[in-house]
Amino acid sequence: MSAGSGVKVKVQKFGNFLSSMILPNIGAFIAWGLITALFIPTGWLPNKALAELVDPTVTYLLPILIGYSGGKLVFDHRGGVVGAIATAGVIIGTDIPMFLGAMIMGPLGGYVIKKFDKMVEGKIKTGFEMLVDNFSAGILGALLAILAFLGIGPVVDAVSAALASGVERLVGAGLLPLASLFIEPGKVLFLNNAINHGVLTPIAVEQARQYGSSVLFLLEANPGPGLGILLAYSFFGKGNAKKSAPGAAIIHFFGGIHEIYFPYILMKPLLFIATIVAGMSGIFTLVTLKGGLVGPASPGSFIAMLAVTPKSFGSFAANIAAVCVATIVSFAIGSLILKTDKAGNENLEEATRKMESMKGKKSRVSGVLTDSKTLDPQAVKKIVFACDAGMGSSAMGASLLRKKVKAAGLAINVTNTAVSSIPSDAQIVVTQSELTPRAKEKAPDAYHVSVDNFLSSPSYDLLINQLSRGEKAVPEAAEESSVAPFVDGDILRKENVFINQSFKSKEEVIRFAGQKLVEGGYVKPSYVEGMIARDQLMSTYMGNGIAIPHGTEEVKKEVLASGIVIIQIPESVDFNGNKVRLVFGIAGKNNSHLEILSKIAVACSDVINVGEMVRAQSVDELIMVINHAVAQNA
Template sequence: MSGGSSIKVKVQKFGNFLSSMILPNMPAFIAWGLITALFIPTGWWPNKELATMVDPLVKYLLPIIIGYSGGKIVFGHRGGVVGAIATAGVIVGTDIPMFLGAMIMGPLGGYTIKKFDKSIEGKVKTGFEMLVDNFSAGILGAVLAVIAFLGIGPVVDAVSGVLAAGVEWLVNAGLLPLASLFIEPGKVLFLNNAINHGVLTPIAVEQAREYGKSMLFFLEANPGPGLGVLLAYSFFGKGNAKKSAPGAAIIHFFGGIHEIYFPYILMKPLLIVATIAGGMSGIFTLVTLKGGLVGPASPGSFIAMLAVTPKSFSSFAANIADVFVATAVSFAVSSLILKTDKAGNGNLEEATKKMEGMKGKKSSVSGVLTNAEGFDPQAVKKIVFACDAGMGSSAMGASLLRKKVKAAGLDVYVTNAAVSSIPSDAQIVVTQSELTPRARDKAPNAYHVSVDNFLSSPEYDLLLNQLSKEGKIEPAAPEKTKPTAFVNGDILRKENVFINQTFKTKEEAIRFAGQKLVDSGYVKPSYIEGMIARDKMMSTYMGNEIAIPHGTEEVKQEVLNSGIVIVQIPNSVDFDGNKVRLVFGIAGKNNSHLEILSKIAVACSDVINVGEMVRAQSVDNLLAVINDAVAQNS
């Protein structure tokens, strides 16, 4: 890889990281924009009392949730909490919206607590884990908040002041259109969130407070440049690109989904010139006619833009002219490029995959499947189902997928692994959606498929359809597992099936299952805290009203022998908004539990079987449901 390509990849990853802090919180930006547009003195329905919400939303809510998201990306919920505490320090230490400060302190908080937890791993006395977890997060968060208040906040404040002065100079000098040189390419690299919400929006808020509106809200959100590209493809494109462009134009213009036009630019990178020209023309029009918005246009659609336009004819005229001038110029330049380029349009599907890889989007087989170039379905030999620890959800998911692969007549080896131990020869990796980014980092050359319901996921069938349509799959060695007894063996004993249990919280249910694993000699007592930690990092809810709590990868060494306990909860217990009526507590050692877990997965993949297990009045009846389901599917 050349030096230029390496830098580009790093910029794309950095843009993806910044994007991940902003995009999940877009509803909060929309709410703030609506409240601003409606209730401020120049809004559609001015209301002095309701308008008091505007400042707290932009000063406190938005930066804190950005900081939380940044910390969570680095180290889950625990990192998110510390990131939010640290962000509070940078907020209180300044008077301007601290989006940029939140983008710094959030990930820093997550990184700090991650490093601390790693340093004390295995050194905390049993029973003191929760105490240490709570106090360490609180103390480190407080320290970071103080540092942010005294140091980071003033620095970011000063930088923002310099940037604001620079923007003011550009406006006065008539050079603001030059911002498009950075904004339009930044969109394709997904750096627009850092530019827009980290720099432009805080300055725009201050301008809106003083002048009632700001042009900076409109610089990145203008749909005109992208619309011009899509319209040009609609008239002068070829093949699938021409057919799909009109629909994409509607979604982009009225829905504000700017990403939809990125693949069309990636097919012909020269088209970035068209968006830059369109952006510059639009900004020039905006400056000349003195347009602007009272709040952010989120998402960046024409409708959202109209909603936050000040109530005056001149403002509407200026903003609408901005969009149409940008569209016209972008269309003209794009049309010229498409008509004079003899190389053809390129492959829209490949460009879409490339764009999704750059953006780090959630993967699925239905069109958002990311992989390295050169993937050949006919050469697939290995599918790996990965989870955090590699002994619970991944084992059940792999069992179901393995059965479907066999039924489809595909000779593909399906196995499971911890996300940190995905083998280098994995060609397709299936993970829970929250784990996909980690899995992609571990196996960048594989296809990545995300699922949320492990027991009943349409992605399994979509994957198999894609593989079978492409042709014969190369045969692979059959999977070898050590046979084990289903009941009355060492792994699942009848005395470890508990009927008619009641719990107030999911933690009670997890601790009950964990304690039974301890009582049966499967695990050490400290394994229970690992089960709690695993569920906090990522819900162990599997779908179909079942959960499979098990320890994190860090507590694998606490497992003495493989074991499974089954807990029936007829009245259900809440797992993160999901009703759970069956809990399978799992401890796995050397994969000896996989055969039994596979049988449980087969039984629980059918909601009718789950209902019968929930209604079973005895241990024998519950186990009989599993045995019957396995017999019918064998």
């Protein structure tokens, strides 16, 4: 790896680390923004008493949440607690929202307590472990809080003031649009959250406190540049890119998922020009018309933007004009680039893989492996995916990894099982992070991998790259294969696919799925409670907006026959903070459901396929999307 690429990877990892401190707490940012927009004197519903919530929320709650998240990233809950204590010191030592200080003290607190625990490991007398744990966290947290109060806080305060002054000078000189030279490419390099929440938001929050709004909240969140690119593809793109762009535009503009347009940029890097010029045009419009927001628009959707726009016609006009101008400019330049391009069909899948690789998102397999053991790639012959019951998430993960193993020409058997039934000959065991301790107890000699998202392709690619260092098997002769239809007369019937459903809670949708399995003759009624228990024990959210509720190992005996129920929830339902739009209720007997589950895994590993399934208007259309995805990957 060249020095330049090494620096690039480090920058991306640093950006991802900053993002991981902010993104879990976006709900709190939105709450603060809504309270501000509603109850301040110039808000929609001015209320002096409720407006008292604004300053404490932004001064104390948000930084402490960031500090806790930063510490937890370094050393789990224990690191989070010490990080939060240390962050309290930097908050109290200044009089501005201390987001930057929290991003420093949170991870520092986690690092210090992690090093302390490693230093005393094996040296504490039996019976004194809890005493040492509690007092060490308290003492080190207090020392860090004092350090933050006396030293870090004033330094960060000065840095924040300097950054704010620099931004004000850029605004005064009319040079703020130049920020798009860094912001728009930074988005696609996944530095958007580091730029937005690490630099712009702290300054914007202070500006909003003083002046009622800030233009900085919209520099990165403006959906216009991305919308213009997707509209250009809708009219002048080719192949799958053109077909998928309209749906992606809706998700991007109204859902605020900016990541969905990044692969379209990577297919045609010249489109960076379109987004940069569009970003500049949008910022120029905002500055000229004096637009801005009272809080962060996160996610960066048009609806979220309107929700935190100040209550005045001028502010609405300015913000909407900025989005429209950016969209028009991006569409015009993007269309010109696509119309003059002579290349063939765009390879959207390849661009998406490139994007995911660039993102380098850790699903804990990206570590890659959780053990300190040495892995001999040449000796690996068996990988086992394990989940609580062995018939849901592990089956999907095994299907995806099995496909990649075969494509890499590796002679490795990939199977799945319940965590309590991990075979003794398993050499690599893959589990959800919460199950890893149990898996290690069951298979102490295996090499353990923890994942948070069983549908995360980059995670599997990293593991394959490690295993590929060994000798590859001679590829077998290609076999003719036909893709079996997704609908099976016994396991999945069309009447078990439910379109356009709505639920208030995850328990409600799980019970609905369980009841349909009961009505289909697949399970006994008591199986439903096992499905609820399984999700309470460990979330059945799989990533990409998918959940696959199924029973615990204890209720396997209640399964009469393998069956699957599909439930489409366009408006989503919350699964422990994750938005789920497709639910696959599963009952498995004698592994006869695994072929269909494998097809589900293949189809749902691509977020674009998931979007098409969510938008499907009929049972036949939804099944057709899955069949098409399976056929493409056969």
